[in-house]
Amino acid sequence: MQNKIIEIVDSINTSQVFSELSDAQSGGICVFIGTVREFTQGEAVVSLEFETYKKMALKEMDKIAVEATEKWNLNKVIIRHAVGLKVIEDPVVVVGASSAHRDACFEACRYLIDSLKETVPIWKKERFENKQVWVSAHP
Amino acid sequence: MQNKIIEIVDSINTSQVFSELSDAQSGGICVFIGTVREFTQGEAVVSLEFETYKKMALKEMDKIAVEATEKWNLNKVIIRHAVGLKVIEDPVVVVGASSAHRDACFEACRYLIDSLKETVPIWKKERFENKQVWVSAHP
Amino acid sequence: MNILLFGIAKDIVGQSQLYFSEGEDAPSTVLELKKKISEKYPEFRKLTSLAIAVNSEYAEDHVSLNGFDEIAVIPPVSGG
Amino acid sequence: MNILLFGIAKDIVGQSQLYFSEGEDAPSTVLELKKKISEKYPEFRKLTSLAIAVNSEYAEDHVSLNGFDEIAVIPPVSGG
Numbered sequence: 001m002q003n004k005i006i007e008i009v010d011s012i013n014t015s016q017v018f019s020e021l022s023d024a025q026s027g028g029i030c031v032f033i034g035t036v037r038e039f040t041q042g043e044a045v046v047s048l049e050f051e052t053y054k055k056m057a058l059k060e061m062d063k064i065a066v067e068a069t070e071k072w073n074l075n076k077v078i079i080r081h082a083v084g085l086k087v088i089e090d091p092v093v094v095v096g097a098s099s100a101h102r103d104a105c106f107e108a109c110r111y112l113i114d115s116l117k118e119t120v121p122i123w124k125k126e127r128f129e130n131k132q133v134w135v136s137a138h139p
Numbered sequence: 140m141q142n143k144i145i146e147i148v149d150s151i152n153t154s155q156v157f158s159e160l161s162d163a164q165s166g167g168i169c170v171f172i173g174t175v176r177e178f179t180q181g182e183a184v185v186s187l188e189f190e191t192y193k194k195m196a197l198k199e200m201d202k203i204a205v206e207a208t209e210k211w212n213l214n215k216v217i218i219r220h221a222v223g224l225k226v227i228e229d230p231v232v233v234v235g236a237s238s239a240h241r242d243a244c245f246e247a248c249r250y251l252i253d254s255l256k257e258t259v260p261i262w263k264k265e266r267f268e269n270k271q272v273w274v275s276a277h278p
Numbered sequence: 279m280n281i282l283l284f285g286i287a288k289d290i291v292g293q294s295q296l297y298f299s300e301g302e303d304a305p306s307t308v309l310e311l312k313k314k315i316s317e318k319y320p321e322f323r324k325l326t327s328l329a330i331a332v333n334s335e336y337a338e339d340h341v342s343l344n345g346f347d348e349i350a351v352i353p354p355v356s357g358g
Numbered sequence: 359m360n361i362l363l364f365g366i367a368k369d370i371v372g373q374s375q376l377y378f379s380e381g382e383d384a385p386s387t388v389l390e391l392k393k394k395i396s397e398k399y400p401e402f403r404k405l406t407s408l409a410i411a412v413n414s415e416y417a418e419d420h421v422s423l424n425g426f427d428e429i430a431v432i433p434p435v436s437g438g
Binding site for chain 3: 255
């Protein structure tokens with residue numbers, strides 16, 4: 001499938017996502033955007049810092065996109081993740097798919113973000129007022 | 140809930156949707172966009188024409204948004220539908236929600252579009268080369 | 279009594295409103311209205327569904343109608 | 359043999375790469391590498407998981423390592 005966008009970028013421009021996924025054969029586009037939220041378990045987050053093993057992350061993101069197109073009938077797929085310092089409300093990840101009917105793009109979109117969180121080598125450090133924590137590192 | 144956008148418009152600007160749903164308390168935004176696709180059951184569509192009973196449609200859209208915020212913990216909700224003549228790839232409907240965690244916004248987004256298609260008084264006429272059909276009118 | 283028509287209902291009747299003179303002619307409930315329009319325009323019987331809105335809310339068959347209500351014929355919806 | 363370190367692995371070791379001299383010192387499999395770094399830096403034992411990538415692919419414990427491979431320590435991921 002040539003219609004896939006797999007990227008690691010410094011900052012995400014949300015205004016272009018729908019035109020990137022738009023397609024004459026598609027009746028539906030589903031997009032999920034992950035953003036930095038102010039509170040985690042009641043504590044105020046100051047910022048997040050994302051780090052990646054870029055070469056491997058791109059490979060893993062590509063695998064996920066290919067798997068999704070094997071499972072569902074998709075026209076276009078996007079997986080784009082940001083790295084570096086992010087503050088409240090900044091978009092950090094965009095995943096999405098377009099398909100003829102809405103079932104496929106909804107299910108694929110959910111699959112893309114769930115899989116990304118499981119396997120793609122990207123790490124997030126949460127900075128609070130008085131501490132910083134690598135998310136998910138410890139049980 | 141004051142953070143809901145319920146609109147019937149002549150044309151949809153997809154570039155603004157994410158900023159409309161963005162929220163400091165949200166970690167996830169899920170959006171579905173319905174677009175005009177080129178083929179319906181193998182026949183080439185020339186255009187779609189949408190008509191609405193606007194006063195009632197806005198009421199029904201509002202009910203759906205309120206129901207969604209009662210079922211899920213959402214920060215912002217949008218339901219925006221276009222009317223008039225639409226051609227291939229034009230966006231005709233945008234629904235979306237933002238929430239702290241992704242489960243809620245995914246499920247709510249699906250609920251918004253499914254409910255809209257069931258109850259909101261909007262009608263779509265498909266124009267083909269040699270005929271035109273009111274969608275769903277006949278069994 | 280004016281009845282608003284939309285979508286295929288407008289095409290079937292050939293105009294965007296339907297008029298019943300008050301008195302004997304006017305339907306007194308939603309069910310009566312459905313019967314009257316289906317008798318006059320049998321094409322309505324071929325539709326997947328037929329709903330009536332009273333004051334811009336879906337109304338069940340037993341709901342009564344009067345000349346002050348905003349009444350509309352709602353053929354099968356197809357938004358999205 | 360150079361080992362790339364990311365995220366909390368980099369913080370635990372205090373640098374972005376780890377070096378093993380070829381020969382006796384260098385681990386010959388993924389499992390041996392995991393054991394060696396967990397012995398030298400016990401903080402690795404406290405992590406939720408610990409994976410090794412060989413040539414930018416997740417590698418199972420039995421996979422052998424050599425000096426030409428690109429090897430990386432992959433602590434629990436948290437993208438998205």
